[in-house]
Amino acid sequence: MKKWILALVACLTFSMTAYATIEIYEFDNLEQEHQFKELGNTLRCPKCQNNTIADSNAELAVDLRHKVYEMTKEGKSKQEIVDYMIARYGNFVTYNPPFTIATSILWLGPIAVVLLGFGLIIVRSRKPKAVTEKDDQEWDSDKEARLKALLDEEKNDGDKQ
Known part of the structure; x- marks a missing residue:
């Protein structure tokens, strides 16, 4: 066996x-x-x-x-x-496909995405930040009055002591 x-x-x-x-x-x-x-x-x-x-x-x-x-x-x-x-x-x-209309997206797509991204970053960084008149008036009217009230209150507290 x-x-x-x-x-x-x-x-x-x-x-x-x-x-x-x-x-x-x-x-x-x-x-x-x-x-x-x-x-x-x-x-x-x-x-x-x-x-x-x-x-x-x-x-x-x-x-x-x-x-x-x-x-x-x-x-x-x-x-x-x-x-x-x-x-x-x-x-x-083949490991190196030829440049044709069908493969153009493969060759040019990454370059286009990078250029678009950098262009968007540059445009957004150079764009000045706009200050509207409404924001300016809001500061002048509401916040200025509040600031004066706080300063007066501090001045009055300082005189009492």
């Missing part, structure tokens, strides 16, 4: 290493290998969104790596491969 349990544990242990495979790509020349590595580090995984296809373990990233490998082996240029990926997955697949 112990032999069967030991054999089962050994089979399960060795079968787990099948999941830990490393993808090996063979190229015809060194230039193709450099192009593959460069594209793997410059194309973004559409599923992970913040990883390159070289760093991601998602199934989509594996498929993209395989497609880049196939296209590189076919002799396609780097730009042709990038254009294919953009046509299929959109500008998001």
